[in-house]
Amino acid sequence: MERNEFPIMGTAGAPKKVLDPRCLNPNSIETERILSVLDETIAKLELSCLIPRLIGSLDRFADLLGPEITSTLLEYQELSKQMEHLLGTPEEEDQRSSLRLLERHLKCSVRNILRLLTAIPSLCKALKDEVWAREPxxxxxxxxxxEFRSFMLERLLTSPTEEEETVQLTEDISLRVNKNTETITALQAELAAAIRTRDEEIQNKDNIIKDLKNSMQVLDECCKNKILQVKWEGEKRQKEELQASQARCATLQQDIQELEAQLKKLVLEHRASELALRKAEFEKIHAAYSKEKAELSVLMEKHAVLLQEYSQIEEERRMYEEKKQQALEKLVIMTLAATRIQAFWRGYLIRSAFKPKKKKKKNGKGKSKGKNKKEKK
Structure with a gap:
């Protein structure tokens, strides 16, 4: 739904109207102001819901948000952690005052974040496109x-005639509700009768179940006798099988002893060949170890040479940086000295330019005074 289209709550079965705030009367300034306040509140709510997501992915959005908004979000995160810590501890009188103070700080932090975000509309749009879906x-x-905004818009745009129609509709609905209540009462009476009938059927079935339980008890006793007979026969058969298995175990034990004797004989026969194979494998491993040890010594020598070269390069780099820093300081001093010399020189030139003019003015005044004296004489 677009921002300028709002559903109007109407009667059941009536089609929903689409109202546009631009269709308001020009004189309804208060209505427009109320709608603008509600729209602004909705926008701030949407931005407020993005704050936890932004804090969770602050590294991703740091370049987009800028340092000021990022620092404000970090401050909000710290305040939230403090709030969670206080809420997780037992309640005390000092804790309540701390909670109230922390709550005020948290509200101020949220206002600052919203103020900074709303100052950049393009940033708000980009964040809404980038950030995942909100929490349910x-x-x-x-x-x-x-929906409250749509309801307020409907109330603000409802004329007295429409309001009377709404009242009439409400009365009609009340009449229908009364009729439905009477119908429900009648249905409840029918339901009670059906429940009584069902209870009677359940009672009959309970009696049948009791009879079946008695029959099952008799059958259970018969089964127990049968089970005892089967158990006795099973124990007898188990004893017979146990004797047969013991005889088989004795035969198998004898076979095992014969096989163990054969195994010992084979082990003695193959022990010499096994020792020869182990010796050859050991010599092979020892040769590989010696080769790798020689390679390691060569690499250690190369590492020492490279380390020495690296230290020399670092020393040269440090000396170069020191010379560069000295040259830079010297250049700064020379620049400052040249600037001061130029300033002194310009001041000298200006003073030199003004001195002859002052002398001429003084000479002119002396001559005029002499002329006046001669005229008086």
Whole structure:
């Protein structure tokens, strides 16, 4: 739904109207102001729901947000952690005052974040496109607030005639509710009768179940006798099988002893060949070890040479940096000295330019005074 289109709550079965705030009367300034306040509140709610997501992915959005907004978000995160810590500890009188103070700081932090975000509309749009979906609770709250905005718009745009129609419709609905209540009462009476009938059927079935239980008890006793007989026969058969298995075990034990004797004989025969194979394998491993040890010594020598060269390069780099720094300081001093010399020289030139003019003025005044004296004489 676009921002300028809002559903109007009407009667059941009536088509929903689409109202546009631009269709408001020019004189309804208060209505426009109320709608603008509600729209601004919805926008701030949407931005507020993005704050936890932004804090969770602050490294990703740091370049987009800028240092000021990032620092404000970090401050909000720290305040949230303090709030969670206080809420997790037992309640005390000092803790309540700390909670109230921390709550005020947290509100101020949220206002600062919203102020900084709303100052950049393009940033708000980019964040809404980038950030994932909101939490279900937050989404439900925003949806409810939008419905409240639509409801307020409907109330503001409802004329007295429409309001009378709404009242009449409400009365009609009340009459229908009364009729439905009477119908429900009649249905409840029918339901009570059906329940009584069902209870009677259940009672009959309970009696049948009791009879079946008695029959099952008799059958259970018969089964127990049968089970005892089967158990006795099983024990007898088990004893017979146990004797047969003991005889088989004795035969197998004898076979095992014969096989163990054969195994010892084979082990003695093959022990010499096994020792020869182990010796050859050991010599092979020892040769590989000696080769790798020689390679390691060569690499250690190369490492020492490279380390010495690296130290020399670092020393040369340090000396070069020191010379560069000295040259830079010297250049700064020379520049400052040249600037001061130029300033002194310009001042000298200006003073030199003004001195002859002052002398001429003084000479002119002396001559005029002499002329006046001669005229008086």
């Amino acid at each position: 609770a937050a989404e439900g709250f925003i949806k409810a607030f939008r």
